Amino acid sequence: MAFDVTIQPSGHTFEVEDDETVLEAGLRQGFAFPYGCRNGACGSCKGRVLQGEVDHGPTLPPGLSEAERADGMALFCQAVPVDDLEIEVREIGAARDIVVKTLPCRVAALNRLADDVMELRLQLPVTERLQFLAGQYLDILLKGGDRRSYSLANAPHDDEHLVLHVRHLPGGRFSTMVFEELAPKALLRIEGPLGSFFVDEESPRPRLFVGGGTGFGPLKGMLDHLAAEGMDRTHHLFWGARTAEGIYAPDWLAQMTREQGEHFRCTPVLSEAAAATAAGLPAISGWPHDAVLAEYPDLSGFDVYMAGPPAMIAAAREAFQGAGLPPEQLYYDSFEPAVPAE
Numbered sequence: 001m002a003f004d005v006t007i008q009p010s011g012h013t014f015e016v017e018d019d020e021t022v023l024e025a026g027l028r029q030g031f032a033f034p035y036g037c038r039n040g041a042c043g044s045c046k047g048r049v050l051q052g053e054v055d056h057g058p059t060l061p062p063g064l065s066e067a068e069r070a071d072g073m074a075l076f077c078q079a080v081p082v083d084d085l086e087i088e089v090r091e092i093g094a095a096r097d098i099v100v101k102t103l104p105c106r107v108a109a110l111n112r113l114a115d116d117v118m119e120l121r122l123q124l125p126v127t128e129r130l131q132f133l134a135g136q137y138l139d140i141l142l143k144g145g146d147r148r149s150y151s152l153a154n155a156p157h158d159d160e161h162l163v164l165h166v167r168h169l170p171g172g173r174f175s176t177m178v179f180e181e182l183a184p185k186a187l188l189r190i191e192g193p194l195g196s197f198f199v200d201e202e203s204p205r206p207r208l209f210v211g212g213g214t215g216f217g218p219l220k221g222m223l224d225h226l227a228a229e230g231m232d233r234t235h236h237l238f239w240g241a242r243t244a245e246g247i248y249a250p251d252w253l254a255q256m257t258r259e260q261g262e263h264f265r266c267t268p269v270l271s272e273a274a275a276a277t278a279a280g281l282p283a284i285s286g287w288p289h290d291a292v293l294a295e296y297p298d299l300s301g302f303d304v305y306m307a308g309p310p311a312m313i314a315a316a317r318e319a320f321q322g323a324g325l326p327p328e329q330l331y332y333d334s335f336e337p338a339v340p341a342e
C-alpha cells in the first residue's frame with residue numbers, strides 16, 4: 001500500500017510505494033534529501049517525523065539513538081512509512097538536476113602527498129564530463145561488486161581530472177592497489193557524483209571547515225570553488241592530523257592564504273605531536289573540535305562543514321551542538337569504513 005509524504009517547510013508531497021524507504025521514494029521523484037551512506041550508519045539523512053509513523057526494521061540503525069527516536073527523529077534512508085507522513089527535512093535544490101553516471105576512466109597521474117596519502121587523478125573519456133557539486137563523492141566500482149567511496153578534492157570548474165585523496169589503509173583492497181599496483185593509463189570504473197555534502201551558497205553566515213586526515217579532500221574542493229567565486233567572509237579551516245606530516249598540502253595552503261587574505265585561515269591541529277608549526281603555519285595540539293571551540297565558543301552564527309573519520313564527526317557534532325550550532329547549519333561527511341558487497 002502506498003503512503004503520501006508531505007515535506008515541511010516546503011509543503012512538497014510525494015508517494016512512497018510498498019517497502020520503499022522515504023529517501024528512496026523522495027530521490028526517485030526528484031526531491032534531493034541529504035544523505036551519505038544509505039545504510040543507516042552516518043546519520044546524514046536524519047529528519048523529524050511531525051505526523052505519522054515509520055518503521056526502522058527489527059533493530060535501530062547505528063546512526064539513530066533511542067533518545068532521538070523517542071524525540072521523533074528518523075533516518076529516512078532506513079525508515080519505511082506505516083501510514084501517511086508529514087516530515088521535516090532540509091531539501092537540496094541544486095543536486096536535483098545532476099545525473100549520476102557510471103563511467104570508465106583512466107588513471108592520469110598518481111602523486112604521493114604524504115607517506116600514506118596518494119593523490120589519484122582520473123581522466124574521463126574525451127566525450128564525457130562529470131557534473132558535480134564541490135564536496136560530493138564518487139564510488140570506484142571494483143571487480144566482484146565491491147565499491148569504495150572517495151570524495152572529490154577538486155572544484156567543479158577545474159574538472160579536467162577527477163581528483164581523489166586516497167589514504168593507505170593496511171589491508172585495504174583498493175588503497176593497497178593504489179599504492180602498489182596502479183599506474184598511469186590503468187582503467188577503472190566510477191559511479192557519481194554522490195552525496196549531499198556541498199556548500200549552501202545562499203547562506204550569509206561565515207563558514208568553518210573541520211577536516212580529519214583526508215577529510216581535507218572535499219573541504220579543499222569546496223574552498224577552491226568558493227575562492228573561484230570570490231570569498232567575502234571568514235573561511236576558517238581546522239585540519240586535524242596525527243603529526244605535522246599529515247598536513248599534506250603546504251603549497252595549496254600558502255597560495256590560498258596569500259590570495260584570499262583575511263577571508264581564509266588554516267589552523268593545523270595535531271593529536272600526537274607538539275610541533276609548533278605544520279605546513280609553515282602555527283599549529284596547536286589536541287582535537288579539531290576543541291580547537292574550533294577555543295576560538296569560536298558560540299557557533300550559533302556559523303555554518304560548519306566537516307569531513308573525516310566517524311569518531312571525529314561524532315565528537316564534533318556533540319560538542320558543536322553544545323556550543324549553540326543549530327543542526328541545519330552543520331554539514332558533514334562521515335568517512336564510514338567500506339562495507340563489502342553482499
Ligand code: FES
Pocket residue numbers: 034035036037038039040041042043044045046063075076077078
Ligand atoms: S544514515 Fe541514512 S544516509 Fe547514512
